[in-house]
Amino acid sequence: MTSRLRILHCLSTREFAGTERHLAELSAIQARDHDVTLLLNRRTADPLTGGDISGFLCPDVKIVRAGAGGYLSALASELRSGRHDIVHTHLGRASARASWLRRAGLAGSVPVVATLHTGYRGRSYGTHDGLVCIASWQREALPERQRESCTLIPNWTVPPCSTVEHRAALRERMRREWNIPDGGVVIGAAGRMVEEKNFGLLIQAWKQAGLRPGTRLVLIGDGPERAALERAAQGCPEILFTGYRTDMPDLLAALDAFVVPSRHEPFGLVLLEAMEAGLPVCATAAGGVTDILAEAPECLVAPGCLASLVAGLRRLEEAGPRQWDMSPYRIGTAARRVEAFYRRYC
Known part of the structure; x- marks a missing residue:
């Protein structure tokens, strides 16, 4: 029987757009078989539109919010806690903070991967153990070292459940x-x-x-x-x-x-x-x-x-x-490929 993974997803945004929907859906399907935690900002609502990932999260996903010390402090605490087998960052802000903590020797030994929802930046992703590209243009733009430790897993769409x-x-x-x-x-x-x-x-x-x-x-x-x-x-x-x-x-x-x-x-x-x-x-x-x-x-x-x-x-x-x-864009297929990618590192 495949062991349960303790997964920490990290996102530091205040809106609800494509990346936030991606993470809400991925964390929900992962929570069926694994222990999933999501580290978010203290506030996540878009001040203009009111869009907020909070209303789209599965109840089985544990939510941790940054406290008065800010996101960097909360992330450092989670990375060193020993509570996670793999850390998965999303977008530049959370990813850059994880990279800074690793460069400073303040991140513990937990493996860290990221999904490239946009383009690659060394400052944000240069210390990550592995990268998930969602499109071929991203993989082609990676430095050679990072290209060797990446995988290509497209985003997905969920068929309508309405009649x-x-x-x-x-x-x-x-x-x-x-x-x-x-x-x-x-x-x-x-x-x-x-x-x-x-x-x-x-x-x-x-x-x-x-x-x-x-x-x-x-x-x-x-x-x-x-x-x-x-x-x-x-x-x-x-x-x-x-x-x-x-x-x-x-x-x-x-x-x-x-x-x-x-x-x-x-x-x-x-x-x-x-x-x-x-x-x-x-x-x-x-x-x-x-x-x-x-x-x-x-x-x-x-x-x-x-x-x-x-x-x-x-x-x-x-x-x-x-x-x-x-058929190439189903979440079940993507989730299995993401899990297989995690298991390269833990």
Whole structure:
């Protein structure tokens, strides 16, 4: 019988985006067979959107929050405690603190690995025993020493647990709320409204695409760029802003197509969710998106290219539902591969 592992996940963020969802889902499936602890900041709610990982965590996952001494002090205590067989850090802040403690000789002897949710930085990941890359571009950019101790495990998407009837009712309700005309095509985009997501270029492309009057663009999310984007969309009542939503990916049932205009996507989780929902997609050929759509190059557009994005929107307006092979992106497969990676070190 395989022994139970004592796993410590470390995350130091105040929001709920793709990385936080990844960790909530991974820790939940690991907690079925292992003892899982999650070290978080004292406060984890996004002050702008209210998004908070706390509401998405499995009750079987033990939560430890940094105290008055701060995250570094709490992390040092956990690393030296002897309570964990493996430490798994996520994103730069938690990873950099673990690396600093190891360089200072204050981390004990527990092995430390990290998932690269973004790019590699030696300051954050240089002392880690192993790295999990979620896309091939990350592995290719690693220093040779780190490349030898890495593995490639893509992110995943979870099939909807709702019934066909529920999704049909949700579609009808949301399209009524958005005032979508009968037969209207709804193209969606979702994500934190920051410069990297390039929603501004999407709005420009929409204005030039000349789509049918009943076609709508729904932008799902919030962030510091939202006010500027709303100004850019003035005069285009067919562009709708939903704000931050907690019902993704169920909300995808209300859409007919999906677009990802980002300058760069480390992986492209929202793209996977759209594909899981059976939507035709158009996405920038940058980052992990090129892995996901390697077998569907017709769905890719050149990064930052207005003309290419215009053509992509026109194609989406004419496209019908599409069934994608999602078997490579199942959480059970990923969790088994992560566990096997842990056991290299403990």
